[in-house]
Amino acid sequence: MTAPSVGVVIATRGRPELLRSAVRAALAQDYDGEIEVIVVFDQVPIDALDDIAVPGHRRFLRTIHNERTPGLAGGRNTGILATSAELVAFCDDDDEWLPTKLRRQGEEWEKNPDAVLVSVGITILTEGAEHVRLPPVHTVFADLLESRITEIHPSTFLLRRSSLLGEVGLVDEQLPFSYGEDYDLLLRAARTGPILGVPEPLVVIRWNRVSFFSDRWQGIADGLTYILAKYPEFASTAIGSARLEGQIAFAYAALGDRPTARHWARRTIRHDRSQLRGWAALAISARLVPASFLVAAVNRRGRGL
Structure with a gap:
């Protein structure tokens, strides 16, 4: 049987060399089905990528402009709508x-075949170290309420296009700064079926470079507040609520908004006293430690906020 065709969507802005590595790796897959790589340029001019050789008669490369909401969510949706691939x-x-x-x-x-999304493991590259993270082999909605399960990274997502145009839906373009769009998509996907994980590290994630979100604390706070309000099911899990509330508290503490940070930190601790982000937000608000120090410390271990 012919393997399903795959449309690989790469939304990009301002990383020409890294982008070329990502595109070449997608084109070099040993997959039997047709592969179409669609590079969506967001808020920057289109680069035709003419220097990239496209191997094989089944593999194609297209470069287009983000025609929807500026940002990652709009860029990904532009690519989803532009491809006719099955996956x-x-x-x-x-x-x-x-x-x-x-x-x-x-x-x-x-x-x-009942899985709605399939992921794989990742290798995170930080300054001077590599960290392997493997996803659970089976994840359901309740699991994602309690934990983001960061091992299920967006660069590993594989979904049916029909699901994205139907019961799961496109990437939410209403999310402030597109922050948390991957988590929101996972939650919606898991509502319709299980998420499958291949426990092998088959994607390299580069954290040894500057992230677009490294200092955009307001976007992080707004995005996570939006997600917390969007899913009333968080009320059923103190651990899951505290996790998001702690991240929001930390972001406001990093912004220097001490009253708001303390408000969210109190909510965090009330739900889960073991949630360290709430205590960290209080420490930052009391000027005992800078947020940048804590972020750098967890990033070195291949972890995020």
């Missing part, structure tokens, strides 16, 4: 797939 995969413009990534996902999906 859609995301890859960030600074990440890179190993050659067997799509094939292994397809093999596992054949064994578990």
Whole structure:
């Protein structure tokens, strides 16, 4: 049987060299089906990427402009709507797939056809270290309420295009700064079926570069507040609520908004006294430690806020 066609959507802005590595890795997959790579340029001029050789008669490369809401969500949706492939995969413009990534996902999906999304493991590159993170083999909605499960990284997502145009829906373009769009999409996907994970590190995630969100604390606070309000199911889990509230508290503390940070920190601790982000927000608000120090410390261990 012919393997399903895959549309690889790479939304990009201002990373020309890393982008080329991401595109070449997507084109070099040992997958039997047709692969179309769509690079969506967001808020920057289109680069035709003429210097990239496109191997094989089944593989194509298109470069287009983001025609929807500026930002990552609009860029990804532009790519989803532009492809006619059966499956859609995301890859960030600074990440890179190993050659067997799509094939292994397809093999596992054949064994578990009820899955709504398939991910793979990741290797996070930080300054001077590598950290392997493997996803659970089976994830449901309740799991994602309690934990973001960051091992399920957006550069590993593989979904049916029909799901994105139907029951799951497109990436939410109303999310402030597009922050948390991957988590929101996971939650919506898990409402419709299980998420499958291939426990092999088949995507390289580069954290040894500057993130677009590294200092955009207001966007982080607004995005997570939006998600917390969007899903009333968070009220059913103190641990899940505290996790988001702690991240919001931390962001406001980093902004220097001490009253708001303390408000969210109190909510965090009330729900879960073991949630360290709430205590960290209080420490930052009391000027005992800078937010940048704590962020750098967790990033070195391959973890995020």
